[in-house]
Amino acid sequence: MHLKFNRLTSASAFLALLIALPIFALLFTATTETGQSFEHIRDTVLADYIINTVLLMTLVGIIVTLIGVPLAWLIACCEFTGKHLFNWALVLPLAMPGYLIAYTYTDLLDYAGPLQTFLRNTFGWSSPDDYWFFEIRSLGGAAAMLSLVLFPYVYLMAKANFLNQNASLTLAARTLGYSPLKSFFSVSLPIAKNAIVAAISLVLMETIADFATVYYFAVNTLTTAVYDTWLGYYDLASAAKISMLMIVGVFALIILEHKTNKRGKDSNSAKMSVQPLSYKLTGRQNVFAFLFCSLIFVLGFAVPALTLLSYAIDYYQDVWSMDVIMYAWNSTYIAIAVAVISLLISLVINVSLRENKSLANKSWFNLANMGYAVPGTVLAIAVIIPFSGLDHWLNSTAESFDLEAPGLILSGTVVAIIFTHIVRFAAVANNNIKTNFQQLNKSYDWAAKSLGAKPNRLFRQVHWPLLKRSALVAGLLIFVESMKELPAALLLRPFDFETLPTYVFQFASDEQLEQAALGAILIVIVGLIPLIFINRSIEQKQN
Amino acid sequence: MKRIFLVALTLFTSLTTTSAFSAETVNIYSFRQPFLIEPILEQFTAETGIKTKVVFSKKGLIERLKREGKYSPADVVLTSNFNKLLQLKGEGLTQEIKSEQIDKNVPSQFRDEAGHWVALTKRARSLYVSKSSTLNTSTISYEDLSGEALSGKVCTRSGKHPYNLGLIASMIAHHGEAETETWLKGVKANLARKPQGNDRGQVKAIKEGLCEVSLGNSYYYGKMLTDENQKPWADAVNLVFPNQDNRGTHINVSGAVLTKYAPNKANAETLIAYLVGKSAQEQYASVNMEYPVNPSVKPSEMVLSWGEFKEDNISLTEVAKYREQALQLVDKVKFDL
Numbered sequence: 001m002h003l004k005f006n007r008l009t010s011a012s013a014f015l016a017l018l019i020a021l022p023i024f025a026l027l028f029t030a031t032t033e034t035g036q037s038f039e040h041i042r043d044t045v046l047a048d049y050i051i052n053t054v055l056l057m058t059l060v061g062i063i064v065t066l067i068g069v070p071l072a073w074l075i076a077c078c079e080f081t082g083k084h085l086f087n088w089a090l091v092l093p094l095a096m097p098g099y100l101i102a103y104t105y106t107d108l109l110d111y112a113g114p115l116q117t118f119l120r121n122t123f124g125w126s127s128p129d130d131y132w133f134f135e136i137r138s139l140g141g142a143a144a145m146l147s148l149v150l151f152p153y154v155y156l157m158a159k160a161n162f163l164n165q166n167a168s169l170t171l172a173a174r175t176l177g178y179s180p181l182k183s184f185f186s187v188s189l190p191i192a193k194n195a196i197v198a199a200i201s202l203v204l205m206e207t208i209a210d211f212a213t214v215y216y217f218a219v220n221t222l223t224t225a226v227y228d229t230w231l232g233y234y235d236l237a238s239a240a241k242i243s244m245l246m247i248v249g250v251f252a253l254i255i256l257e258h259k260t261n262k263r264g265k266d267s268n269s270a271k272m273s274v275q276p277l278s279y280k281l282t283g284r285q286n287v288f289a290f291l292f293c294s295l296i297f298v299l300g301f302a303v304p305a306l307t308l309l310s311y312a313i314d315y316y317q318d319v320w321s322m323d324v325i326m327y328a329w330n331s332t333y334i335a336i337a338v339a340v341i342s343l344l345i346s347l348v349i350n351v352s353l354r355e356n357k358s359l360a361n362k363s364w365f366n367l368a369n370m371g372y373a374v375p376g377t378v379l380a381i382a383v384i385i386p387f388s389g390l391d392h393w394l395n396s397t398a399e400s401f402d403l404e405a406p407g408l409i410l411s412g413t414v415v416a417i418i419f420t421h422i423v424r425f426a427a428v429a430n431n432n433i434k435t436n437f438q439q440l441n442k443s444y445d446w447a448a449k450s451l452g453a454k455p456n457r458l459f460r461q462v463h464w465p466l467l468k469r470s471a472l473v474a475g476l477l478i479f480v481e482s483m484k485e486l487p488a489a490l491l492l493r494p495f496d497f498e499t500l501p502t503y504v505f506q507f508a509s510d511e512q513l514e515q516a517a518l519g520a521i522l523i524v525i526v527g528l529i530p531l532i533f534i535n536r537s538i539e540q541k542q543n
Numbered sequence: 544m545k546r547i548f549l550v551a552l553t554l555f556t557s558l559t560t561t562s563a564f565s566a567e568t569v570n571i572y573s574f575r576q577p578f579l580i581e582p583i584l585e586q587f588t589a590e591t592g593i594k595t596k597v598v599f600s601k602k603g604l605i606e607r608l609k610r611e612g613k614y615s616p617a618d619v620v621l622t623s624n625f626n627k628l629l630q631l632k633g634e635g636l637t638q639e640i641k642s643e644q645i646d647k648n649v650p651s652q653f654r655d656e657a658g659h660w661v662a663l664t665k666r667a668r669s670l671y672v673s674k675s676s677t678l679n680t681s682t683i684s685y686e687d688l689s690g691e692a693l694s695g696k697v698c699t700r701s702g703k704h705p706y707n708l709g710l711i712a713s714m715i716a717h718h719g720e721a722e723t724e725t726w727l728k729g730v731k732a733n734l735a736r737k738p739q740g741n742d743r744g745q746v747k748a749i750k751e752g753l754c755e756v757s758l759g760n761s762y763y764y765g766k767m768l769t770d771e772n773q774k775p776w777a778d779a780v781n782l783v784f785p786n787q788d789n790r791g792t793h794i795n796v797s798g799a800v801l802t803k804y805a806p807n808k809a810n811a812e813t814l815i816a817y818l819v820g821k822s823a824q825e826q827y828a829s830v831n832m833e834y835p836v837n838p839s840v841k842p843s844e845m846v847l848s849w850g851e852f853k854e855d856n857i858s859l860t861e862v863a864k865y866r867e868q869a870l871q872l873v874d875k876v877k878f879d880l
Binding site: 045048111112128217220228232233236377381388411487490491493495497510514 | 599607612701741752879
């Protein structure tokens with residue numbers, strides 16, 4: 001890291017603008033081209049879509065908090081049976097794409113699935129009129145599916161925070177007669193609030209951008225509206241307008257997060273002993289903790305993974321070929337490139353923000369986060385707009401030099417896929433690093449500077465060693481996300497190029513999940529490896 | 544300056560591109576899943592020596608083609624419904640396909656007048672009716688789907704799916720918008736559940752007793768009958784061709800266009816001509832259970848066993864005019880909500 005800090009703001013600005021380029025292209029389309037269908041959608045279904053979106057986000061927000069925070073606290077602050085197993089097992093659902101968990105649960109829970117069949121056989125029911133069973137393909141079902149695979153964000157970020165908290169604060173509260181529960185609510189939780197809010201806002205951005213899951217469950221949200229206007233009404237301008245509506249929603253989230261952050265500023269500055277807090281759970285508490293962790297692990301990972309595994313084994317001979325390994329490699333190198341580049345960009349933007357909390361720097365930071373909320377397919381198109389423009393310019397320049405036109409070297413290539421993923425997931429790195437950066441007291445910087453350290457050295461010798469782990473975690477999270485991401489690869493890929501998600505999709509989109517299971521299992525497995533690292537690295541952080 | 548540009552370009556190009564220009568290649572953007580067309584493309588390569596390269600996506604390929612403009616590597620676009628064919632032509636992304644073979648093999652109502660698109664296969668938008676149903680299936684019509692007899696008994700996928708939009712557009716073409724709106728409202732009121740899933744999923748729902756009648760393309764019947772897991776669903780229903788007493792059953796087509804800037808134009812024309820030729824049409828018929836557009840090729844044994852039926856002969860171009868109105872109606876009556 002050799003960065004000149006006086007050039008930092010311009011570097012930050014350049015990178016943020018680069019990341020935001022597709023969004024601007026979309027905005028430009030939204031405002032310059034006239035779309036007829038926006039009015040029609042607004043007058044008919046838009047209100048329903050907005051209500052559904054808000055409901056879905058609210059439900060997901062509540063569920064991930066109710067799952068993620070207690071789990072994080074149990075693992076970070078308690079001793080109970082199975083804790084060491086759950087500690088890493090609870091991260092695994094993150095490797096499961098939302099659409100896959102939706103497919104598997106629909107197979108298991110719908111009328112012809114094993115559970116309802118079992119119930120009918122046991123109780124002698126013979127038709128749907130004989131009993132009530134919840135409808136998995138519903139808004140509640142979609143919220144449950146998304147929550148089951150997204151709660152690990154809250155779990156991970158809250159756990160890291162709980163582990164980093166100064167135990168002496170809680171111990172003081174306990175000495176003053178607070179019950180463990182009360183000291184949790186009045187000490188631990190307020191300190192962890194920033195991290196939790198940051199995690200929830202990531203989850204909500206994922207939720208607002210989800211298309212595959214809600215589409216499969218026939219829940220119409222704003223993403224549906226975007227797809228309808230663009231692919232149904234052939235009206236990209238109106239689709240862009242609705243996307244802008246979603247980005248406004250994301251800005252509201254960012255502002256909300258910013259407000260909570262402000263109030264909780266420097267709340268953990270008294271950092272002396274780092275003796276971890278540990279309650280030993282016994283009896284009923286122990287059983288409850290064990291059951292709660294088991295339930296979430298089984299629902300979020302074991303059930304869908306085993307279902308996919310059994311399909312993969314049954315259909316192994318139909319689908320196995322060396323090509324699948326090739327697809328896995330394609331996915332992997334794209335994900336690695338995305339993780340590394342996003343991380344570098346995010347470090348520049350964050351360091352610049354820390355150096356100077358000017359409005360400009362804050363704007364660059366927020367600008368670089370917007371891509372996370374845009375549905376993948378829309379973002380892919382947003383990327384095509386500037387990329388094909390650049391391609392056309394390159395070709396005409398080449399022709400003006402009497403060279404052979406090189407064809408399309410940006411759009412429809414792996415470069416376009418990687419770039420789209422970076423735009424989409426830069427927010428993951430930004431938020432992760434920012435949260436951790438904020439925990440580093442500014443006094444480090446002042447001390448180093450008063451001892452004559454140049455900004456460059458400050459970063460290398462003070463910030464980076466302390467940030468290393470959270471940067472690694474952020475990088476690995478992006479890797480996992482990129483492994484799962486479908487739309488950009490689907491739409492922007494070169495000829496005869498498959499990633500694991502595109503391979504899975506061609507079967508899954510035809511409800512032939514069995515044929516897709518092998519590829520699906522590979523997505524999960526490749527994603528698992530970094531997740532275990534992430535978890536271990538959070539563990540070590542406390543030592 | 545020129546040299547710098549050239550070096551940079553060469554470096555970058557070597558990193559990213561696989562050349563679209565190759566003597567014996569044809570590049571395809573496909574809305575149809577690879578496993579549906581792969582056997583036919585393999586056969587094509589074996590017979591002609593022309594390699595095929597495919598990008599498959601269900602969404603966004605037209606936008607991609609449009610933005611790529613004259614540098615697009617794509618030669619051929621394969622679609623799974625006629626609306627996309629007309630959209631491609633309408634957006635100026637196609638050119639005339641000149642082939643005597645195509646003119647000879649494809650009846651004129653299944654080709655564009657100006658030769659900008661060709662249908663490859665036909666499918667009927669049929670009804671799947673529970674075997675335990677007491678409905679008179681020989682006289683049943685699309686119009687009956689909104690009748691009181693079917694209250695709470697109808698299942699379908701999203702009203703916005705191209706197959707349903709095609710049907711609704713044909714209703715507008717025959718009955719006008721107002722009457723179609725009333726009909727669509729009636730169908731919505733008769734739905735057993737919110738529109739969801741795909742055509743096969745509706746047949747599964749009939750098997751489960753959730754509904755009695757569903758809308759679905761004809762070839763899915765054959766697909767289900769030959770799939771071990773899905774055979775029980777198909778066994779629970781009869782495939783019915785509606786409106787046999789009047790205009791006939793609504794027909795949709797899959798098809799192909801030649802892109803405006805096709806870099807491998809000759810190969811692309813060879814491919815499209817091949818796709819309407821005897822051997823490809825036979826494969827479409829036997830593997831996909833679709834109706835060949837080439838009248839000299841018979842449907843497969845299984846498809847023939849479903850019986851002959853009267854097709855709605857209205858021109859696809861006429862139906863396509865009402866596509867947007869159809870979509871607006873679906874939103875207006877909140878069909879999917």
